[in-house]
Structure formats: structure tokens, C-alpha cells
Amino acid sequence: MSWTVPVVWASQRVSSAGANFLCLGMALCPRQAACMPLMGTWLFTSVSKMATVKSELIECFTSEEPFHHRKVSIIGTGSVGMACAISILLKGLSDELAFVDLDEGKLKGETMDLQHGSPFMKMSNIVCSKDYLVKANPNLVIITAGARQEKGETRFNLVQQNVAIFKLMISSIVQHSPLCKLIIVSNPVDILTYVAWKLSAFPKNRVIGSGCNLDTVRFQFFTGQKLGIHSESCHGWVLGEHGDSSVPVWSGMNIAGVLLKDMNSDIGTDKDPEKWKNVHKEVIASAYEIIKMKNSTSWAIGLSGADLTESILKNLRRKHPVSTIIKGLYGINEEGFLSIPSLERRVLPTL
Amino acid sequence: IATLKEKLIVPVAEEEATVQNNKITVVSVGQVGMAYAISILGKSLTDEFAFVDVLEDKLKGEMMDPQHGSLFLQTLKIVADKDYSVTASYKIVVVTAGVLQQEGERRLNLLQKKWDILTYVTWKISGLLKHHVIGSGCNPDSARFHCLMAEKFGIHPSSCHGRILGEHSDSSVAVWIGMNVTGFSLQELNPEIGTDNDSENWKEVHKMVVESAYEVIKLNGYTHWVIGLSVAGLIESMLKNLSRIHLVSSMVKGMYGIENEVFLSLPYILNARGLTSVINQKLKDDEVAQFKKSTDTPWDIQKDLKDL
Numbered sequence: 001m002s003w004t005v006p007v008v009w010a011s012q013r014v015s016s017a018g019a020n021f022l023c024l025g026m027a028l029c030p031r032q033a034a035c036m037p038l039m040g041t042w043l044f045t046s047v048s049k050m051a052t053v054k055s056e057l058i059e060c061f062t063s064e065e066p067f068h069h070r071k072v073s074i075i076g077t078g079s080v081g082m083a084c085a086i087s088i089l090l091k092g093l094s095d096e097l098a099f100v101d102l103d104e105g106k107l108k109g110e111t112m113d114l115q116h117g118s119p120f121m122k123m124s125n126i127v128c129s130k131d132y133l134v135k136a137n138p139n140l141v142i143i144t145a146g147a148r149q150e151k152g153e154t155r156f157n158l159v160q161q162n163v164a165i166f167k168l169m170i171s172s173i174v175q176h177s178p179l180c181k182l183i184i185v186s187n188p189v190d191i192l193t194y195v196a197w198k199l200s201a202f203p204k205n206r207v208i209g210s211g212c213n214l215d216t217v218r219f220q221f222f223t224g225q226k227l228g229i230h231s232e233s234c235h236g237w238v239l240g241e242h243g244d245s246s247v248p249v250w251s252g253m254n255i256a257g258v259l260l261k262d263m264n265s266d267i268g269t270d271k272d273p274e275k276w277k278n279v280h281k282e283v284i285a286s287a288y289e290i291i292k293m294k295n296s297t298s299w300a301i302g303l304s305g306a307d308l309t310e311s312i313l314k315n316l317r318r319k320h321p322v323s324t325i326i327k328g329l330y331g332i333n334e335e336g337f338l339s340i341p342s343l344e345r346r347v348l349p350t351l
Numbered sequence: 352i353a354t355l356k357e358k359l360i361v362p363v364a365e366e367e368a369t370v371q372n373n374k375i376t377v378v379s380v381g382q383v384g385m386a387y388a389i390s391i392l393g394k395s396l397t398d399e400f401a402f403v404d405v406l407e408d409k410l411k412g413e414m415m416d417p418q419h420g421s422l423f424l425q426t427l428k429i430v431a432d433k434d435y436s437v438t439a440s441y442k443i444v445v446v447t448a449g450v451l452q453q454e455g456e457r458r459l460n461l462l463q464k465k466w467d468i469l470t471y472v473t474w475k476i477s478g479l480l481k482h483h484v485i486g487s488g489c490n491p492d493s494a495r496f497h498c499l500m501a502e503k504f505g506i507h508p509s510s511c512h513g514r515i516l517g518e519h520s521d522s523s524v525a526v527w528i529g530m531n532v533t534g535f536s537l538q539e540l541n542p543e544i545g546t547d548n549d550s551e552n553w554k555e556v557h558k559m560v561v562e563s564a565y566e567v568i569k570l571n572g573y574t575h576w577v578i579g580l581s582v583a584g585l586i587e588s589m590l591k592n593l594s595r596i597h598l599v600s601s602m603v604k605g606m607y608g609i610e611n612e613v614f615l616s617l618p619y620i621l622n623a624r625g626l627t628s629v630i631n632q633k634l635k636d637d638e639v640a641q642f643k644k645s646t647d648t649p650w651d652i653q654k655d656l657k658d659l
Contacts, residue, residue, distance in 0.1 A: 053537050053540045053553075054504050056541075057532060057535060057537075057540060086386075086389055086390075086393070086576065087393065090389075106571055108570045108571075109566075109570030109571025109572070112563065112570070112571075113567050113571065113575065114577075115498055116491070116498050116563065116567075116576070116577035117576045117577040117580040118498055119494045120494065120581060120583070120584050124507060214419070217419065217420065217423070220422050221422065224421070226356065227356050227359065227360065228356070228360070229360070230421070230427055255359060260355060260359075263355045263358045263359055267355070273352070274354060276355075286419060289415065290412045290415050290419075291412075292408070292412075293408040293411050293412030293413075294408065294413055294416070295412075298416060299389060299416040299417040299419075300418075300420035302420075303423040303424070304420065304423070307422075
């Protein structure tokens with residue numbers, strides 16, 4: 001029996017039983033065990049004497065130059081950077097992920113480990129470098145690098161150290177990726193978002209602090225716990241500073257559109273017999289508590305970073321309480337960064 | 352006085368005694384345990400997830416952190432306890448506790464990290480049916496091999512197919528006859544593949560699979576992502592009853608003339624009943640010999656283990 005064996009462009013994922021070869025005008029023939037000699041006509045024959053398996057298997061119709069259109073860079077391969085990375089990978093948000101860190105061993109180790117996991121993910125490329133040239137012009141740069149809170153420290157204790165790190169970092173990012181958007185995760189996030197905005201001279205819509213995205217998510221979680229429902233169905237906003245002085249907007253808290261203040265007019269006040277104010281206190285305390293127990297927080301902030309990444313890369317126009325410039329709003333005259341519900345246009349809630 | 356909850360939510364169905372569940376536990380909240388956890392949670396495989404560990408503070412911290420991210424997850428209940436009673440009636444338990452491999456330590460030196468032997472120990476102590484005790488085995492090795500193949504061809508690893516069998520160790524067996532891309536055998540294109548005469552030195556690719564784990568440990572202190580993601584894939588096959596084939600570790604006594612109760616990796620089918628079938632593959636004589644040889648060391652260690 002003579003078989004015709006088609007060679008398929010390797011970027012299509014087909015199984016040998018299910019391939020559609022009708023466009024080639026050939027019937028599909030199941031392959032027998034390799035102990036039988038192959039007979040028949042090849043689609044093409046490699047002319048090189050030093051033919052490799054690749055050259056015999058795959059014929060290229062186009063340039064092999066890689067093309068990526070949803071590139072994300074993560075600066076920092078500590079626990080937060082890696083948590084952001086794995087969350088982005090599990091959601092399949094980008095086709096290229098690049099890591100930058102000064103610690104070369106950790107950088108390469110984490111990159112290799114993730115690369116080995118790529119059969120289980122839908123991502124084509126994971127790379128790393130000590131310098132920012134690794135993959136110029138990503139769509140998005142997520143900055144997680146910097147000192148982290150130790151037990152008992154507030155986020156403000158980190159200011160001087162992290163501002164110094166940002167002065168080195170931002171100029172390199174801008175040089176190699178002048179068109180990217182920046183998401184700042186390092187703490188104190190509102191101050192560092194201001195610093196990144198000043199140093200980069202990017203327009204304000206391209207410098208975003210993760211801000212109260214996480215506080216709001218924690219708030220929704222604790223509300224869900226109190227009511228026995230999933231946090232996705234609990235709606236409420238925590239705004240302002242990502243930290244001890246954040247502001248829960250009790251007037252807007254609702255479940256399926258039903259305002260909680262209509263069921264409990266004292267909600268959030270000291271008079272409230274159900275002490276809903278403690279839900280917000282738990283939000284503020286939770287980071288300190290987790291740090292006390294396991295020296296850092298990572299998973300929730302990583303998932304939050306992936307959430308913002310999804311909105312930006314997929315152009316979803318979702319609202320997020322992220323840190324942005326608030327000069328001119330609510331009677332504020334200083335150039336500060338605080339969290340308010342934002343998308344491409346700002347949404348101003350009535351406080 | 353009615354609480355806000357009582358005013359807002361009105362039950363319309365009676366509380367049921369038992370609800371169908373897909374509960375999963377991970378034992379240990381170290382780097383590998385957390386990689387398992389986030390991969391499982393990220394793929395939304397379960398409705399209830401529990402951590403168990405002896406380190407109480409770290410345990411509570413690692414439970415609270417993903418709990419706070421629950422808006423982004425579809426697992427309502429994430430719990431943790433030192434006591435295993437928290438895992439009562441759980442469907443799947445992932446065991447990962449043990450000492451990390453240190454730089455330079457070959458896997459054989461470290462009993463606690465010897466997954467195939469530990470799978471045997473777990474089976475013996477638990478008294479569970481053998482197809483309910485599964486070792487992750489050569490699943491990560493095969494994944495690494497696919498990555499290296501993919502790099503050589505410039506295609507995605509999931510389009511590369513190859514089997515690494517036997518012991519999850521330096522003596523794993525690469526089955527060259529089965530290596531293929533879209534069904535086309537690499538051995539047909541390069542009959543010397545995997546031998547010392549091979550001009551492309553594909554044998555080096557298998558060696559790199561074995562060495563790459565050591566390299567990651569040298570650079571990073573540990574490996575965790577590949578094993579976390581690979582185990583999430585195994586669990587997905589079981590909970591979603593997919594009957595997919597995975598290179599995992601199970602009891603091979605009676606196969607290929609093996610006489611001892613040893614756990615080694617072969618291509619097995621995983622579904623809701625656990626590990627149910629093995630793929631009947633033809634191995635060359637030297638591959639069978641290598642496979643049988645890799646039972647020697649685990650059995651030498653296993654036969655001296657007491658109190659099992």
C-alpha cells in the first residue's frame with residue numbers, strides 16, 4: 001500500500017485522528033508502528049545533507065520572527081511578582097511574559113520553573129533579563145520590586161528605600177518602553193505611583209497604582225463571609241489610601257442592587273448593633289495579620305494585579321478602585337494619588 | 352430583632368444534609384504546596400479547599416491570603432487546620448510534605464523526596480486501593496521534555512508528544528519510538544535518535560530533563576511551578592472525569608516481568624474512578640531492561656522499611 005503523508009504547518013494543533021487535510025486534497029492515513037518502513041511520497045524533501053529533524057518535519061511559509069501583541073513585563077520576582085505571574089498565566093492573559101530582577105539566580109530559577117510548566121498553560125513565551133531591554137515595548141509593566149513590610153511596619157516605613165529603587169528603575173523602563181502602561185504594586189503604593197508618574201513624565205492615564213483594588217476585594221470577601229454568599233455578589237467600594245486610612249463607602253454597599261443601608265440605617269457607624277464597621281477594620285488589619293503569620297502577602301495582591309491586567313489588555317472598560325491623581329476632585333488641591341473608581345474616564349461617586 | 356442577613360436573604364429550600372462536592376486538600380504550605388494550591392484554585396477545580404500543616408502561623412497566613420483573593424476565584428470555602436479531621440470526606444488529598452532537595456543532592460540521597468517510594472509507603476500505610484494512590488511520578492519530567500522539544504522546533508509544548516517512563520529520578524526512560532509531533536514519529540525522520548550515533552544528540556535533551564530540576568534548585572532553592580501546574584492537570588482529569596492519559600506513578604508489579612511491589616510511571620488513564628487503565632505500549636528490549644532496572648533501587652530501600 002502506498003501512503004501519502006502530509007506535513008502540517010506545526011502551529012496548528014491537530015491530532016493525527018482529527019486533522020482536516022481536505023485542503024491539501026489528501027486522505028488522512030493513520031500511522032502504524034515505526035518498525036514498518038514508511039512508503040509513499042513526501043510533501044517536500046529536505047535538500048540539505050545535514051537535515052535535522054526540524055527541517056525534515058516543518059516547512060516554514062513565513063518568517064520565523066516571533067510576533068507578540070500582548071506583552072507583559074513584571075519587575076521583581078519576589079513572592080508578589082511571582083503571584084502576579086502565575087495568576088496572569090493561569091488566566092492566559094498575555095502571549096509573552098518577561099521578568100526583570102537584579103537577583104540573577106532567583107530570576108533565572110523562577111523563569112525556568114515556569115517555562116517547564118508551559119505545557120499546562122496557553123502562553124507561548126516566558127523570558128527574563130537583569131536589564132530592561134529584555135523585551136522592549138511591552139503593553140504593560142507591573143512593578144512589584146522594592147522592600148516589603150516587615151512585622152509591625154507600616155507601608156510608610158518603606159518610602160525612602162523604595163523611592164531610591166524607583167529612581168533607578170523608572171528611567172530604564174521609559175527608555176526602552178516609552179509607550180507602555182505602568183501598574184505600580186510596590187508599597188506605599190499611592191506615594192510610589194506619584195513618584196513613578198513624576199519620574200516617567202507619562203500622561204496620568206498610563207500610570208496606575210493597584211491602590212484599593214485589593215482593599216475593596218478584601219471588603220467584599222469579609223462581607224460575603226458575614227452574609228454567607230460569594231464575594232462576587234457583594235458590591236462595595238473602599239477608596240482613598242491603600243492603608244490604614246482607607247474609606248469604606250457604606251452608602252453604596254449593595255447585594256443584587258439592594259442597598260444595605262436601607263436595611264440597616266446605622267451601618268458603618270458606632271451605633272450599629274451588628275458592628276459592620278468591624279468589616280472595614282478587618283480589611284485594614286488583614287495585611288498586618290498575614291505578614292505576622294507568613295512574613296508577606298502575595299496571593300491576593302497577585303490575583304488583584306492579574307485582574308487589572310485583564311481589564312487593560314482586553315480593553316474591558318471595567319471599573320476598578322485604583323490609585324490615580326485626584327487633584328481637583330472633592331476639593332483636593334494637592335497632586336496626590338488616591339483610589340477612586342476609574343476606567344478610561346474617571347467615575348466620581350457621591351461621597 | 353432581625354439581622355441585616357435575615358432581612359436580605361430568604362431561604363426557599365430546606366438545608367440539605369450532604370451536598371455533592373469536589374473537595375481537595377493540600378498537605379503542607381511550603382513552596383510546592385502553595386504552587387499546587389494556586390494552580391488548583393486558579394483553574395477553579397473545587398468548591399472547597401483545605402490546607403493542612405504543622406506550622407500554625409504560616410498555615411493560617413497562607414489560608415487567609417488566597418481567601419482575600421476569593422473575588423477572583425470560584426472556590427467559596429478555603430479552610431486550614433493542623434488537624435486532619437478538617438479533611439473529612441474530601442475527594443482528593445495532595446501530599447507534598449517533606450524536606451526540600453538541597454543543592455547538589457541527587458534525588459536518591461533523600462528518602463523524603465523520593466516520590467515513587469513515598470507513593471508506595473502511602474499506599475501501604477493507608478490501605479487504600481492501589482488505583483486511588485497516585486504518584487506524580489514522571490509527569491513533570493515529560494512536561495520538561497515537551498518544553499525542550501518545543502524549543503528545538505519553535506512550537507508550543509502541547510503539540511509535542513513524548514513519554515518519559517519509569518522512576519522519577521536520574522534513571523528515567525525516554526521512549527524514543529513514541530516521540531512525535533502531530534503523529535509524525537521523530538524516529539522515522541531520524542532513526543539514530545536517542546543513540547550515541549545521533550548527530551543531533553537528542554540523548555542530551557533527555558539528560559537536560561533530568562538536570563534541569565537540579566539547575567532550578569541551584570538558582571532558586573526549589574522547583575514548584577511545574578509540579579504545581581502538572582498536579583492541577585491530574586486533578587482536573589479526575590474531577591472532570593476526563594479519562595486523559597498522564598505519565599504518573601502506580602504499582603507495576605506484574606508488568607514487563609516486574610515481580611516486586613514498586614511504583615513507577617507509565618501512561619495511565621485518569622478519571623473519576625481514579626487511575627483506571629494503562630496504555631499497552633510496545634517497548635524495545637533495552638527500554639524494558641532499563642525500566643526493570645529502575646525497580647532495583649526503590650525495592651532495595653522499600654524492603655528495609657519497617658512498620659508498614
